[in-house]
Amino acid sequence: MKYASETVERAIHELSKLPGIGRKTAQRHVFFLLKQSEENVRQLAESLLELKSKVIHCSVCYNITEDDPCRICASDKRDRSIICVVEEASDILALEKTGEYNGLYHVLGGALSPLDGIGPDDLRLKELLRRLTGVKEIIIATNPNTEGEATALYISKLVKPLDVKVSRIARGIPVGADLEYADETTLARALQGRLEY
Amino acid sequence: MKYASETVERAIHELSKLPGIGRKTAQRHVFFLLKQSEENVRQLAESLLELKSKVIHCSVCYNITEDDPCRICASDKRDRSIICVVEEASDILALEKTGEYNGLYHVLGGALSPLDGIGPDDLRLKELLRRLTGVKEIIIATNPNTEGEATALYISKLVKPLDVKVSRIARGIPVGADLEYADETTLARALQGRLEY
Numbered sequence: 013m014k015y016a017s018e019t020v021e022r023a024i025h026e027l028s029k030l031p032g033i034g035r036k037t038a039q040r041h042v043f044f045l046l047k048q049s050e051e052n053v054r055q056l057a058e059s060l061l062e063l064k065s066k067v068i069h070c071s072v073c074y075n076i077t078e079d080d081p082c083r084i085c086a087s088d089k090r091d092r093s094i095i096c097v098v099e100e101a102s103d104i105l106a107l108e109k110t111g112e113y114n115g116l117y118h119v120l121g122g123a124l125s126p127l128d129g130i131g132p133d134d135l136r137l138k139e140l141l142r143r144l145t146g147v148k149e150i151i152i153a154t155n156p157n158t159e160g161e162a163t164a165l166y167i168s169k170l171v172k173p174l175d176v177k178v179s180r181i182a183r184g185i186p187v188g189a190d191l192e193y194a195d196e197t198t199l200a201r202a203l204q205g206r207l208e209y
Numbered sequence: 210m211k212y213a214s215e216t217v218e219r220a221i222h223e224l225s226k227l228p229g230i231g232r233k234t235a236q237r238h239v240f241f242l243l244k245q246s247e248e249n250v251r252q253l254a255e256s257l258l259e260l261k262s263k264v265i266h267c268s269v270c271y272n273i274t275e276d277d278p279c280r281i282c283a284s285d286k287r288d289r290s291i292i293c294v295v296e297e298a299s300d301i302l303a304l305e306k307t308g309e310y311n312g313l314y315h316v317l318g319g320a321l322s323p324l325d326g327i328g329p330d331d332l333r334l335k336e337l338l339r340r341l342t343g344v345k346e347i348i349i350a351t352n353p354n355t356e357g358e359a360t361a362l363y364i365s366k367l368v369k370p371l372d373v374k375v376s377r378i379a380r381g382i383p384v385g386a387d388l389e390y391a392d393e394t395t396l397a398r399a400l401q402g403r404l405e406y
Contacts, residue, residue, distance in 0.1 A: 016280045017273055019263040023256040029249075030238050041227050042260065043299045046273060050261045052226075057254040059216070059223040063239065064247045066216040076214055076243060083213045102240045 074119035074136055076101045084117060091115045093148040097167060099123050099155060107153060123159035124166055149177040156183045271316035271333055273298045281314060288312045290345040294364060296320050296352060320356035321363055346374040353380045
């Protein structure tokens with residue numbers, strides 16, 4: 013069953029392409045937007061168009077940015093001897109929020125996943141290797157799942173022979189979690205990665 | 210913590226105004242859109258803009274439509290002696306899906322809610338009364354919550370003296386549900402509204 017208005021149908025169709033948005037949610041959004049002022053809807057539409065016209069990838073680290081190089085790469089307050097490797101640009105914000113890290117970043121653009129046909133050539137690995145001059149450490153912060161771990165291993169094998177220290181972010185019990193409910197793999201990792209007082 | 214790119218921040222801000230979309234989900238949408246082609250994002254943005262430029266309210270029943278009057282009001286196959294009163298235009302599709310109803314509709318534009326400052330003058334009640342010539346029955350299909358029930362009662366008191374039959378959609382156990390898990394109010398309604406075989 014569809015709406016008589018093709019415009020409404022088209023908006024529902026377009027919105028339901030967004031991740032995690034089904035037809036019902038898209039319908040709800042459309043009826044919400046129909047009640048908004050034209051100005052408000054225009055602002056939303058324009059902000060989406062600007063995403064593609066203004067936001068680019070930093071030519072050094074491939075973070076999203078409006079200026080090239082990005083603020084992190086251009087900053088003289090960051091430690092240029094250390095690069096943190098992440099899968100996606102969105103991971104950078106999560107790491108920046110910790111306030112624990114003051115080095116540079118490198119966005120791979122994904123993780124190795126043979127099943128999805130994503131091999132080493134599809135990631136920005138050559139671009140990473142080109143940046144290693146003067147770099148003392150590479151921290152690999154790919155996701156702690158099969159693809160992320162495989163990617164981490166691959167990068168470590170690639171970078172280690174070049175006399176650069178390679179580390180991987182710790183996997184263990186999340187802060188605030190209950191030991192009782194932790195899964196075995198995470199608990200095993202937490203034991204393996206234990207730190208001395 | 211915010212993104213260095215103001216365009217990204219603006220898009221997140223605009224998207225998180227949608228109902229049920231928080232900052233995290235909006236962030237996810239933005240990163241999804243950044244990966245889409247410019248053409249795809251343009252299509253989404255344009256479909257939203259068209260919502261406000263093309264979609265209007267039917268001047269008879271206040272359903273959403275692109276032509277005035279709407280297809281239902283203009284159709285000569287619908288029973289013009291019966292009007293189903295709903296809160297929102299989105300309710301019409303749900304009723305049309307049943308295939309059980311062949312009359313006209315009337316969209317109130319909400320329900321009575323003194324706490325939110327929505328009184329009888331804020332609903333399209335005068336417009337409903339003006340449509341009653343030749344109408345034999347009004348089916349009130351407002352939501353089965355406090356506001357919807359109050360609105361139904363209000364309309365019934367308004368319309369009954371005008372010699373028009375007024376009915377209310379049945380409240381009871383939803384089809385496929387478990388009696389065991391039904392709440393008391395619904396079960397009480399189901400008993401009150403029992404039908405003879």
